[in-house]
Amino acid sequence: MxxxxxxxxxxxxxxxxxxxxxxxxxxxxxxxxxxxxxxxxxxxxxxxxxxxxxxxxxxxxxxxxxxxxxxxxxxxxxxxxxxxxxxxxxxxxxxxxxxxxxxxxxxxxxxxxxxxxxxxxxxxxxxxxxxxxxxxxxxxxxxxxxxxxxxxxxxxxxxIDLARFADRVPRAAAAEGPVIGAVMNLSRDKDFRTLLEAFALVLQTAPAARLIVVGGGPAEGEVRALAAGLGLAERVRLLGFRRDVPELLATFDALAHATKTEGLGLAILEAMAVGVPVVASRVGGIPELVRDGETGLLVNPGDPAALAEALRRLIAPSGEAQRLAGAAARAVREKFxxxxxxxxxxxxxxxxxxxxx
CATH class of the missing domain: 3.40.50.2000 (Glycogen Phosphorylase B;)
Incomplete structure (x- = not known):
């Protein structure tokens, strides 16, 4: 057919x-x-x-x-x-x-x-x-x-094609500091202001952290300007559109998905499959993917302080991130x-x- x-x-x-x-x-x-x-x-x-x-x-x-x-x-x-x-x-x-x-x-x-x-x-x-x-x-x-x-x-x-992620192993903790990743179109649907403001708060307690943003779009110039205005230009990298997302995800210690609306969230699914712990906005279909406290963390949209606190939990050496990531990987295999x-x-x-x- x-x-x-x-x-x-x-x-x-x-x-x-x-x-x-x-x-x-x-x-x-x-x-x-x-x-x-x-x-x-x-x-x-x-x-x-x-x-x-x-x-x-x-x-x-x-x-x-x-x-x-x-x-x-x-x-x-x-x-x-x-x-x-x-x-x-x-x-x-x-x-x-x-x-x-x-x-x-x-x-x-x-x-x-x-x-x-x-x-x-x-x-x-x-x-x-x-x-x-x-x-x-x-x-x-x-x-x-x-x-x-x-x-x-x-x-x-x-x-998602689970075979693409089967051999991706999340990186071990690195001496140069934690890497927070975000995979998103840079459009007005995505809440990049909350993401950047939250990252600025994270730096107060984790000054070696870095933020890697994968994706491009019409708001890219606005994102760069906002990062510079918050004094984050040296700690934030914008990679643009990439086809090697599985490989990049495996280099993250946590995925932050701040958005105003979301049908489901492909980047979240892919991070969960790799074994990268996720914090995401509690909007749209995301709670159908991420069960708060079980397969990831959810925060209210537009709340930089809550997002920053969740990110601190995921990059801390407490074992919580590994527990959430393991449960998330199993959920993806079973349902998605x-x-x-x-x-x-x-x-x-x-x-x-x-x-x-």
């Missing part, structure tokens, strides 16, 4: 990694997958995964739907799978009138409202044959924001494997292929 994933941008992001990994995992299950980037951005594209690049014009681009429909027919798509509100309208239009059925996945926990006015949203609701969400929190927020019936939305957790995610989507696609409503 041929599945064509439709995204606004296939850039270097956690969402793109999840989609790419899902496509590859579906191959052995009998599915052929490709990704269409409506904007043309495809920094995550890499063989053997096929990536089709379209060029979306500013504003609503009705010709884009026609071009997507042509591309889907030429590729032989038997189902379209849209990701995010920027893609769902064009995917629905491309499949309208006898085209392939549409699956839509919600990746955000802030409601991720469907585009357009009431009429457009009702029309989209009729076009989407199956809706999924990456966490229960994302599912509930989407239902509230869009008046979507809960029985029409299935939660399928994102999973890529194979589990792929099997759930394979069942959904097969139901569509058999004519499921």
């Amino acid at each position: 041929n599945i064509l994933h439709v995204v606004n941008s296939f850039d270097l992001s956690g969402r793109s990694r999840c989609i790419g990994d899902l496509c590859r995992a579906l191959g052995p299950l009998g599915f052929r997958s490709a990704v269409v980037s409506l904007s043309g951005a495809a920094g995550y594209a890499a063989p053997p995964l096929e990536c089709l690049r379209l060029r979306r014009r500013p504003g609503f681009d009705p010709l884009l739907a026609w071009r997507l429909r042509r591309a889907a027919r030429a590729w032989g798509a038997q189902a379209l799978h849209s990701h995010g509100r920027g893609a769902v309208l064009y995917a629905a239009l491309a499949g309208w009138g006898g085209g392939p059925p549409l699956v839509h996945t919600v990746h955000r926990s802030d409601g991720d409202p469907l585009p357009g006015g009431p009429w457009t949203r009702r029309w989209l609701a009729g076009r989407i044959r199956r809706a999924t969400a990456v966490s229960q929190a994302a599912a509930e927020a989407f239902c509230r924001a869009n008046r979507w019936p809960a029985e029409r939305l299935l939660t399928i957790y994102n999973g 494997s890529l194979e589990r995610t792929a099997a759930a989507y394979a069942a959904l696609y097969r139901e569509l292929g058999a004519g499921g409503a």
Whole structure:
């Protein structure tokens, strides 16, 4: 069965990694997958995964739907799978009138409202044959924001390729001081101000600590300016987008994930798989991953003092960090494997292929 994933941008992001990994995992299950980037951005594209690049014009681009429909027919798509509100309208239009059925996945926990006015949203609701969400929190927020019936939305957790992390061993304590890591897109959704202010507090008791930030984005300049303003320029490194995240995670003593909203949190999953202890904001789907005091630590969003105190606990030589990390690694293996995610989507696609409503 041929599945064509439709995204606004296939850039270097956690969402793109999840989609790419899902496509590859579906191959052995009998599915052929490709990704269409409506904007043309495809920094995550890499063989053997096929990536089709379209060029979306500013504003609503009705010709884009026609071009997507042509591309889907030429590729032989038997189902379209849209990701995010920027893609769902064009995917629905491309499949309208006898085209392939549409699956839509919600990746955000802030409601991720469907585009357009009431009429457009009702029309989209009729076009989407199956809706999924990456966490229960994302599912509930989407239902509230869009008046979507809960029985029409299935939660399928994102999973990770555990084999990529199997031989990663967290580093031993180093003489040069603890390393706190953060893996995130530098966008306004992420709470980099709280992260940096918390790190400044950590330095008061651990002056040799370093903060390594992996990821880039539109707020990178703002992050650099804020770090300099807090006097952290010598202790903070911004690495930009990287493809060697598993290797980098293994160099961290703790992962700090400060954010305002989060569908699930791929960086958290990957850190847990490596065995790196995690402290994260208590928002969105994160509490479905991190059980406070059992598989990591949770703090209220926007609270630098609480985040700093949690980080001090994780970098202290008390044994707590190792206990949390061990429990987290077991939880990831049991519930968040890529194979589990792929099997759930394979069942959904097969139901569509058999004519499921």
